[in-house]
Amino acid sequence: xxxxxxxxxxxIPPLSESSRPLRQQIFERVRAAGTMPRVxxxxxxxxxxxxxxxLTSELIxxxxxxxxxxxxxxxxxxxxxxxxxGVRAAAHLVVGIKLSDREHxxxxxxxxxNLVADVARPRVPGPTELPAxxxxxxxxxxxxxxxxxxxxxxxxxxxxxxxxxxxxxxxLVHWSPIxxxxxxxxxxxxxxxxxxxxxxxxxxxxxxxxxxWFGAGRRLSDFAVVTIEHGVGMGFVLNHRIYRGARxxxxxxxxxxxxxxxxxxxCGQRGCLEAYVADYALAxxxxxxxxxxxxxxxxxxxxxxxxxxxxxxxxxxxxxIFHRAGRFLALGLxxxxxxxxxxxxILSGERMRYDxxxxxxxxxxxxALALNTGREAPRIEIHAWGDLLWAHGAxxxxxxxxxxxxxxxxREMAAQ
Amino acid sequence: xxxxxxxxxxxIPPLSESSRPLRQQIFERVRAAGTMPRVxxxxxxxxxxxxxxxLTSELIxxxxxxxxxxxxxxxxxxxxxxxxxGVRAAAHLVVGIKLSDREHxxxxxxxxxNLVADVARPRVPGPTELPAxxxxxxxxxxxxxxxxxxxxxxxxxxxxxxxxxxxxxxxLVHWSPIxxxxxxxxxxxxxxxxxxxxxxxxxxxxxxxxxxWFGAGRRLSDFAVVTIEHGVGMGFVLNHRIYRGARxxxxxxxxxxxxxxxxxxxCGQRGCLEAYVADYALAxxxxxxxxxxxxxxxxxxxxxxxxxxxxxxxxxxxxxIFHRAGRFLALGLxxxxxxxxxxxxILSGERMRYDxxxxxxxxxxxxALALNTGREAPRIEIHAWGDLLWAHGAxxxxxxxxxxxxxxxxREMAAQ
Numbered sequence: 001x002x003x004x005x006x007x008x009x010x011x012i013p014p015l016s017e018s019s020r021p022l023r024q025q026i027f028e029r030v031r032a033a034g035t036m037p038r039v040x041x042x043x044x045x046x047x048x049x050x051x052x053x054x055l056t057s058e059l060i061x062x063x064x065x066x067x068x069x070x071x072x073x074x075x076x077x078x079x080x081x082x083x084x085x086g087v088r089a090a091a092h093l094v095v096g097i098k099l100s101d102r103e104h105x106x107x108x109x110x111x112x113x114n115l116v117a118d119v120a121r122p123r124v125p126g127p128t129e130l131p132a133x134x135x136x137x138x139x140x141x142x143x144x145x146x147x148x149x150x151x152x153x154x155x156x157x158x159x160x161x162x163x164x165x166x167x168x169x170x171x172l173v174h175w176s177p178i179x180x181x182x183x184x185x186x187x188x189x190x191x192x193x194x195x196x197x198x199x200x201x202x203x204x205x206x207x208x209x210x211x212x213w214f215g216a217g218r219r220l221s222d223f224a225v226v227t228i229e230h231g232v233g234m235g236f237v238l239n240h241r242i243y244r245g246a247r248x249x250x251x252x253x254x255x256x257x258x259x260x261x262x263x264x265x266x267c268g269q270r271g272c273l274e275a276y277v278a279d280y281a282l283a284x285x286x287x288x289x290x291x292x293x294x295x296x297x298x299x300x301x302x303x304x305x306x307x308x309x310x311x312x313x314x315x316x317x318x319x320x321i322f323h324r325a326g327r328f329l330a331l332g333l334x335x336x337x338x339x340x341x342x343x344x345x346i347l348s349g350e351r352m353r354y355d356x357x358x359x360x361x362x363x364x365x366x367x368a369l370a371l372n373t374g375r376e377a378p379r380i381e382i383h384a385w386g387d388l389l390w391a392h393g394a395x396x397x398x399x400x401x402x403x404x405x406x407x408x409x410x411r412e413m414a415a416q
Numbered sequence: 417x418x419x420x421x422x423x424x425x426x427x428i429p430p431l432s433e434s435s436r437p438l439r440q441q442i443f444e445r446v447r448a449a450g451t452m453p454r455v456x457x458x459x460x461x462x463x464x465x466x467x468x469x470x471l472t473s474e475l476i477x478x479x480x481x482x483x484x485x486x487x488x489x490x491x492x493x494x495x496x497x498x499x500x501x502g503v504r505a506a507a508h509l510v511v512g513i514k515l516s517d518r519e520h521x522x523x524x525x526x527x528x529x530n531l532v533a534d535v536a537r538p539r540v541p542g543p544t545e546l547p548a549x550x551x552x553x554x555x556x557x558x559x560x561x562x563x564x565x566x567x568x569x570x571x572x573x574x575x576x577x578x579x580x581x582x583x584x585x586x587x588l589v590h591w592s593p594i595x596x597x598x599x600x601x602x603x604x605x606x607x608x609x610x611x612x613x614x615x616x617x618x619x620x621x622x623x624x625x626x627x628x629w630f631g632a633g634r635r636l637s638d639f640a641v642v643t644i645e646h647g648v649g650m651g652f653v654l655n656h657r658i659y660r661g662a663r664x665x666x667x668x669x670x671x672x673x674x675x676x677x678x679x680x681x682x683c684g685q686r687g688c689l690e691a692y693v694a695d696y697a698l699a700x701x702x703x704x705x706x707x708x709x710x711x712x713x714x715x716x717x718x719x720x721x722x723x724x725x726x727x728x729x730x731x732x733x734x735x736x737i738f739h740r741a742g743r744f745l746a747l748g749l750x751x752x753x754x755x756x757x758x759x760x761x762i763l764s765g766e767r768m769r770y771d772x773x774x775x776x777x778x779x780x781x782x783x784a785l786a787l788n789t790g791r792e793a794p795r796i797e798i799h800a801w802g803d804l805l806w807a808h809g810a811x812x813x814x815x816x817x818x819x820x821x822x823x824x825x826x827r828e829m830a831a832q
Contacts, residue, residue: 021437165787165789174789174790174791175789175790182790183790221662222662222663223662238654238659238662243654244757245755245756245757245758246637246638246639246654246756246757246758246759247638247757247758247759247791247794248757249757249787249789249791250754250755250756250757251755252754252755252787253754253755255754255787256750256751256754256755257674257747257750257751257785258673258674258676259675259676260674260675260743260744260747267787267788268788269784269785269788271747271785327676328676331673331676331687334672334673335672335673335751338666338668338669338671338672339650339661339666339667339668339669339672339755340661340662340666341660341661341662341663341664341665341666342661342662342663343662343663368685369673369685369687371581371665371668371671371683372683372684372685373581373590373591373665374590374591374598374599375590375663375665378663
């Protein structure tokens with residue numbers, strides 16, 4: 001990037017990076033770093049300090065950034081105190097909510113992502129009617145606002161995550177294990193009730209957004225997040241943004257087929273990855289392996305704890321269940337590598353406690369199944385986070401929509 | 417997009433579209449349409465005519481666009497003749513080359529993609545040393561230039577495609593069936609010999625670029641191309657650009673695993689999709705099915721023609737080979753749908769003549785294996801194109817690199 005680049009040499013910067021508007025790149029660098037002096041922004045993006053000054057003044061005018069005191073190491077001690085750029089934390093407050101099978105959680109955060117308050121409410125598992133879900137959502141917003149001492153009218157937006165097939169762009173929930181109806185315009189329905197902008201997404205994308213805004217995204221522009229809980233989900237960050245597939249319903253890694261005519265999946269099809277590695281897949285084999293006929297009604301987490309204990313104690317059948325799940329997980333992750341070639345894959349979810357799933361042999365098998373190009377394999381990190389993190393991701397969804405809207409305005413203003 | 421959009425409503429335009437610089441969107445609309453009046457550009461992009469006038473004058477100054485007479489239907493017959501925008505065809509000449517196992521092909525095209533001349537040269541199959549490949553490339557450039565009556569010095573760039581694992585950004589060929597060495601800096605080596613900018617990519621991406629510049633890309637911003645020939649390749653167009661994976665070596669659909677511990681692949685691993693559907697996979701089963709022991713030395717295309725004839729004549733073993741290949745192809749394509757959710761998948765390559773591979777039952781199986789969201793399945797089109805198209809794609813690679821460079825310059829100028 002930069003005027004010295006003629007674009008015709010064999011070495012050019014990645015298209016994706018150079019094609020993003022500079023204002024957005026500046027905002028994202030500052031957000032990721034927390035604070036950053038203008039001169040460092042100019043250096044990292046290889047543009048002139050004058051350009052950075054012009055563009056950041058627009059971002060400040062729009063309320064996205066503000067001037068803050070620079071961290072001590074940037075202060076030379078000479079002349080006036082050093083100034084850096086930071087995200088204007090007070091600009092917006094948003095609520096992030098994760099609706100799930102066993103409990104709902106909500107957080108309230110400021111524009112810089114700082115947590116202001118959080119609440120959690122257990123619920124009766126299973127699908128529910130839409131009006132009841134909207135009631136529950138409204139109650140959560142009121143409760144978390146009360147705990148934070150914030151008027152709901154002060155909120156700028158609400159981010160809402162739930163499991164299932166969600167079209168985030170259209171705000172539609174095509175199917176969710178916690179909703180009785182299909183093709184529900186959830187965003188619009190909740191927005192009408194709350195009188196607030198509402199954005200929805202599936203739960204794997206929430207974890208990915210949390211990583212993008214508050215975790216790995218501070219260092220990397222492209223990475224994958226794979227969640228293993230009751231199902232198997234995936235989120236992908238492409239060029240600092242979450243990628244949801246061309247028509248908004250992609251990244252369903254859990255339903256990619258890893259075996260023709262294979263194991264039966266909850267979705268009704270056969271051979272899906274999650275039919276080999278998700279909670280319910282391990283649980284149904286556990287009832288066979290542990291001779292637990294008649295005890296299927298037990299909560300799945302109790303069953304899995306017992307299976308795990310038996311495997312650790314050397315039970316061959318229990319071990320073989322985790323072993324096979326680990327091998328299929330390796331196959332699924334290798335396919336992610338072969339298709340997306342990410343620098344990092346984050347494995348996330350409660351089930352990551354079962355270290356059989358990511359034992360050394362599983363990690364070795366990923367390498368054996370991924371394309372042998374001679375380059376180093378992508379890093380794989382384990383983040384065993386809970387529902388509060390997912391709610392934080394829902395807040396990041398709201399924050400990112402606000403940011404997109406503001407950056408869209410400044411771009412249009414500048415073009416005219 | 418647009419100032420009226422506050423960004424907080426539940427309905428926002430796709431992030432990918434609104435985040436692309438307007439100049440680039442204007443250039444791509446005009447290129448895709450052939451010619452387009454300014455007023456139509458403004459309407460399609462929902463920006464003011466004044467903005468379009470400002471930005472297009474920059475694009476004209478840079479030599480990317482020019483004013484042309486508008487097509488008749490846009491001419492109202494009143495006042496001065498209507499003027500439209502078009503890509504400036506004379507701005508650049510580029511050569512596109514496909515190096516492959518059985519022959520090399522080259523084309524020379526202008527900046528609007530019009531074919532000026534083409535040549536094809538048969539070669540002895542198998543891997544060759546780098547110097548011999550560079551010699552062959554230089555000879556092709558000279559030959560196609562001579563045929564076109566163009567001095568090689570007038571060329572702006574060369575696009576070069578070959579099968580294998582290619583890092584386009586770095587110009588590296590990690591492995592190719594036609595190169596004896598690994599990790600070859602092919603772009604730099606050929607560039608040094610020719611004294612020209614050289615860009616390399618794998619052959620599946622060439623077909624995808626050809627579709628992007630001259631085919632489906634004229635209508636769609638996102639689609640997948642799957643090639644089935646000696647191997648199985650994939651290209652993906654994301655937001656009007658080719659996507660090569662986060663680190664440049666993704667989209668290796670042919671080496672995604674569709675069976676744990678499955679059929680042996682040329683790459684040395686087991687269970688790769690191409691080990692079930694590519695030429696060599698069918699050929700090795702054909703020698704068994706047709707009891708052709710000792711005839712393995714025959715060219716693979718002769719063997720496959722015979723297998724196809726036997727299948728059509730009702731030979732059960734021959735039919736079962738195509739049947740299984742078709743089912744695994746369906747599984748691979750369903751996985752593309754589940755991950756990328758494209759509007760269109762184009763199946764390309766010589767092997768598409770074997771209609772067993774895409775018979776109605778295969779297409780039905782894709783639907784059965786893809787996620788059931790209640791929406792319409794993506795369209796699947798068959799394009800049985802030859803090597804000349806692939807060379808055209810190599811030319812498109814050169815054209816897109818030139819365009820990227822020029823758009824990068826104008827963006828930087830505008831920012832300062």
